[in-house]
Amino acid sequence: MSYGPKIIDHYENPRNVGNFGTQADVKTRKDVGVGLVGAPECGDVMQLQIKVDQTTGKIEDAKFKCFGCGSAIASSSLATEWLKGKTLDEGLAIKNTQIVEELSLPPVKIHCSVLAEDAIRAAIADYKAKNGLPADADHAQSH
Amino acid sequence: MSLKFPIYLDHAATTPCDPRVVEAMLPYFTEKFGNPGSRNHSFGWEAEAAVDTAREQVAAVLGATDKEIIFTSGATESNNLALRGAALMYEKNPAGSGKCRGHIITSTIEHKAVLDPCKRLQKEGFEVTFLDPPADGIITADMVKAALRDDTILVSLMWANNEIGTINDIPAIGAMLKASGREIIFHTDATQWAAKMPTNVEKDAVDLLSMSGHKIYGPKGVGALYVRRRRPRVRLTSLVDGGGQERGFRSGTLNVTGIVGLGKACEIALHEMDRDTARLAKMRKRLEETITAQLDSTQVNGHREKRLPHIANISFGFVEGESLMMACKEIACSSGSACTSASLEPSYVLKGLGVGDELAHSSLRLSLGRWTTDEHVDYAIEKIVAAVRKLRSLSPLYDMHKEGIDLSKVEWSGH
Numbered sequence: 001m002s003y004g005p006k007i008i009d010h011y012e013n014p015r016n017v018g019n020f021g022t023q024a025d026v027k028t029r030k031d032v033g034v035g036l037v038g039a040p041e042c043g044d045v046m047q048l049q050i051k052v053d054q055t056t057g058k059i060e061d062a063k064f065k066c067f068g069c070g071s072a073i074a075s076s077s078l079a080t081e082w083l084k085g086k087t088l089d090e091g092l093a094i095k096n097t098q099i100v101e102e103l104s105l106p107p108v109k110i111h112c113s114v115l116a117e118d119a120i121r122a123a124i125a126d127y128k129a130k131n132g133l134p135a136d137a138d139h140a141q142s143h
Numbered sequence: 144m145s146l147k148f149p150i151y152l153d154h155a156a157t158t159p160c161d162p163r164v165v166e167a168m169l170p171y172f173t174e175k176f177g178n179p180g181s182r183n184h185s186f187g188w189e190a191e192a193a194v195d196t197a198r199e200q201v202a203a204v205l206g207a208t209d210k211e212i213i214f215t216s217g218a219t220e221s222n223n224l225a226l227r228g229a230a231l232m233y234e235k236n237p238a239g240s241g242k243c244r245g246h247i248i249t250s251t252i253e254h255k256a257v258l259d260p261c262k263r264l265q266k267e268g269f270e271v272t273f274l275d276p277p278a279d280g281i282i283t284a285d286m287v288k289a290a291l292r293d294d295t296i297l298v299s300l301m302w303a304n305n306e307i308g309t310i311n312d313i314p315a316i317g318a319m320l321k322a323s324g325r326e327i328i329f330h331t332d333a334t335q336w337a338a339k340m341p342t343n344v345e346k347d348a349v350d351l352l353s354m355s356g357h358k359i360y361g362p363k364g365v366g367a368l369y370v371r372r373r374r375p376r377v378r379l380t381s382l383v384d385g386g387g388q389e390r391g392f393r394s395g396t397l398n399v400t401g402i403v404g405l406g407k408a409c410e411i412a413l414h415e416m417d418r419d420t421a422r423l424a425k426m427r428k429r430l431e432e433t434i435t436a437q438l439d440s441t442q443v444n445g446h447r448e449k450r451l452p453h454i455a456n457i458s459f460g461f462v463e464g465e466s467l468m469m470a471c472k473e474i475a476c477s478s479g480s481a482c483t484s485a486s487l488e489p490s491y492v493l494k495g496l497g498v499g500d501e502l503a504h505s506s507l508r509l510s511l512g513r514w515t516t517d518e519h520v521d522y523a524i525e526k527i528v529a530a531v532r533k534l535r536s537l538s539p540l541y542d543m544h545k546e547g548i549d550l551s552k553v554e555w556s557g558h
Contacts, residue, residue: 011466011469014537017536017537019539019542022542022546023542023543023546023548024546036539036556037556038555038556039555039556040503040540040550040555041503041555043463043464043465044463045503045539045540045555046539047539065537065538065539065542066537066538066539067461067462067463067503067537067538067539067540067541068463068466069463069465069466069469070465070466070469072463072466073466073537118556122556
């Protein structure tokens, strides 16, 4: 697979790697939303966590971990960069096509960007569910 | 000494030509270009003499006689000629009779150049038993014995496996077949074995043996098939008809340059085998032991002792294959991912051994060669360990594993 410079940069220097606690910890944290998407047997698992400032409603921090190819790592790394400072609605407006464009993902790797979009939606949905906010019907559909 | 990148650790895929081989070949492209089939001038005689010498050199490394060596285009052709040629020659019932034409035994972890000809024969009315090796990758004489039938005509098993380097006990299987007193032809795909490890087709009771030039520091596009001439005299139906070269087994003007190269490679191997083997085994052992000592959830695939000196196949848990290859880009090696990833073909050999049963594995095959040094191995160890550590620091699965979560029990969203 020959990748463009942006994918290589995110792969070699991934941004915002980490989490806000163990799986058990984050489950109970109301200010944290967790998205865990993909499956090991498909070769991609993305975990995206967002930390929301409860007063402003903005995503103050985002962290990821990813088991997957270079494109999957780059897509999730980019997603954390874009999420920081956004409101939940702004976060939900991020489309996989923007990730494809920004990273110049090759066609066979489009699914990585779709997975990153899924991870964003899952993390925001988890935060909303924990805080009793209504789920966004438009975005509930899965791919 | 400064290292040149990338470092080549894929000698099971192909080897560089030994400069001594190239030197031996060169005159046969230009001055000595004759066709060995030309019987009435010196150009032909010169070429024929060169082919005769090569035939003796190949025979010597196999413990065979020169009349038993058929030159081919490589191990794939040798395997096809052996399997198809023997099956068609020794069939019990003719095609179209509606009865089983004959029974063939092979294994599920053979190279595709054995599996696919067997599958074709199966479609054409032969019955094939594909033996499934246990987790150590070894097919034993007992397993073969248990699969024998009254109508078994052919057994084909690789001497050493190309992905994991495990060695079947070919002499024991050959002896068992001979002792059975039945007329069963025994073929071995020795592509990874011949001219690397001591071979004696007489003692080892092999009837047909395939080998390749480019795996043994010879050129690509040339190989050989050993065909036993005595006890029993093995006959084959030819696949390529024409001028009747190679005693009618394989028509076509001989690839003189390639054949000279194959012969020279065998001659060198005969003299340097012991030294190469000892050196390679030491390096491979260090490679495997250091990597598995420095990384948890890592395993060497295949039987630990019954293996070739130069092939290491290592699986790393919680790391994805393509990103591992990306992180190891200064090392030219093969990835045989046991898990299914969008970009990597899963290895049927590793799957056959049950390596894929554990989730989220990826595997590397590192194969050392004549010019691999300790510095190369040190570099590979350092690079691979760093890559796996880096990818695990990114891996949510490794975190979950550390937290004691059983990955097989998690409900994955899939995609």
